Amino acid sequence: xxxxxxxxxxxxxxxxxxxxxxxxxxxxxxxxxxxxxxxxxxxxxxxxxxxxxxxxxxxxxxxxxxxxxxxxxxxxxxxxxxxxxxxxxxxxxxxxxxxxxxxxxxxxxxxxxxxxxxxxxxxxxxxxxxxxxxxxxxxxxxxxxxxxxxxxxxxxxxxxxxxxxxxxxxxxxxxxxxxxxxxxxxxxxxxxxxxxxxxxxxxxxxxxxxxxxxxxxxxxxxxxxxxxxxxxxxxxxxxxxxxxxxxxxxxxxxxxxxxxxxxxxxxxxxxxxxxxxxxxxxxxxxxxxxxxxxxxxxxxxxxxxxxxxxxxxxxxxxxxxxxxxxxxxxxxxxxxxxxxxxxxxxxxxxxxxxxxxxxxxxxxxxxxxxxx
Numbered sequence: 001x002x003x004x005x006x007x008x009x010x011x012x013x014x015x016x017x018x019x020x021x022x023x024x025x026x027x028x029x030x031x032x033x034x035x036x037x038x039x040x041x042x043x044x045x046x047x048x049x050x051x052x053x054x055x056x057x058x059x060x061x062x063x064x065x066x067x068x069x070x071x072x073x074x075x076x077x078x079x080x081x082x083x084x085x086x087x088x089x090x091x092x093x094x095x096x097x098x099x100x101x102x103x104x105x106x107x108x109x110x111x112x113x114x115x116x117x118x119x120x121x122x123x124x125x126x127x128x129x130x131x132x133x134x135x136x137x138x139x140x141x142x143x144x145x146x147x148x149x150x151x152x153x154x155x156x157x158x159x160x161x162x163x164x165x166x167x168x169x170x171x172x173x174x175x176x177x178x179x180x181x182x183x184x185x186x187x188x189x190x191x192x193x194x195x196x197x198x199x200x201x202x203x204x205x206x207x208x209x210x211x212x213x214x215x216x217x218x219x220x221x222x223x224x225x226x227x228x229x230x231x232x233x234x235x236x237x238x239x240x241x242x243x244x245x246x247x248x249x250x251x252x253x254x255x256x257x258x259x260x261x262x263x264x265x266x267x268x269x270x271x272x273x274x275x276x277x278x279x280x281x282x283x284x285x286x287x288x289x290x291x292x293x294x295x296x297x298x299x300x301x302x303x304x305x306x307x308x309x310x311x312x313x314x315x316x317x318x319x320x321x322x323x324x325x326x327x328x329x330x331x332x333x334x335x336x337x338x339x340x341x342x343x344x345x346x347x348x349x350x351x352x353x354x355x356x357x358x359x360x361x362x363x364x365x366x367x368x369x370x371x372x
Contacts, residue, residue: 098111152165340368
């Protein structure tokens with residue numbers, strides 16, 4: 001086939017179209033100082049493009065810059081700075097391709113990306129399908145850095161451990177929340193299968209000192225502030241619950257396991273301590289170690305055996321003591337003092353488990369109470 005040649009000496013370029021690879025061929029029409037671009041349209045190597053500057057080397061020095069089925073051996077650019085063009089490389093499967101979208105300044109990969117060396121992305125990365133790091137039993141560390149020094153999310157593959165140096169928010173959350181799930185009016189669904197939203201099984205083997213499964217301390221440092229260090233709130237949400245069971249706002253247990261279990265000292269299923277520091281000489285307020293409260297609407301019906309406190313013996317053996325107090329001491333305002341031959345003026349009602357009411361007798365005077 002006769003070659004077709006188009007050249008422009010003013011810009012120093014020549015474009016040729018022909019068949020047959022130019023490498024090794026002699027082209028007597030090449031002029032000095034002309035850069036040439038040759039397109040091979042032969043059936044054997046259609047769409048191959050070669051480039052050469054006539055004044056450099058010999059005719060055999062043509063370089064293939066774009067080829068069908070042949071890797072590009074030299075760099076090439078598409079468009080210019082500020083004026084890019086889309087580039088799409090299709091795969092062997094329909095819908096799989098690599099694309100540079102010039103107008104969006106984004107790269108899309110619809111398929112598998114395999115990086116065997118360091119890959120650096122300076123812009124946003126959008127993954128439209130699953131992202132997998134490593135394979136089973138051969139993992140890799142993953143680090144996400146924050147905008148604050150020392151803040152990061154780390155998956156340590158060697159230790160099989162996730163470390164979060166910063167806030168962890170699960171679901172929706174409010175500002176300042178360290179760890180949470182859901183929000184008021186937008187609860188996080190736990191599903192219909194019974195389970196624990198937060199679960200820890202811990203084993204302490206220390207022999208001295210205090211070990212705590214969870215330690216929570218909140219400092220109230222703002223004048224006029226209020227709140228709780230811990231607030232547990234269970235709501236019976238418009239259904240009938242606890243069929244054959246119980247529902248509790250909080251359930252705290254202390255148990256034993258094994259024949260060698262013993263206590264040297266004190267053991268309490270629940271301990272409530274109200275501390276007043278030596279310098280807090282004018283704390284004021286209405287204070288108590290435990291406040292037992294009800295919040296019952298006017299329209300509600302109160303069950304006849306409803307009580308502020310319920311004492312139950314659930315085990316085979318029973319406790320026969322209502323409460324334990326300090327010993328009788330003759331002191332002014334003592335908690336437990338001798339009190340005889342006083343006329344009863346009041347009573348406190350309580351009800352047994354079968355609904356029978358009983359009364360604790362009270363007196364409104366302390367004339368016959370033994371105090372210091």
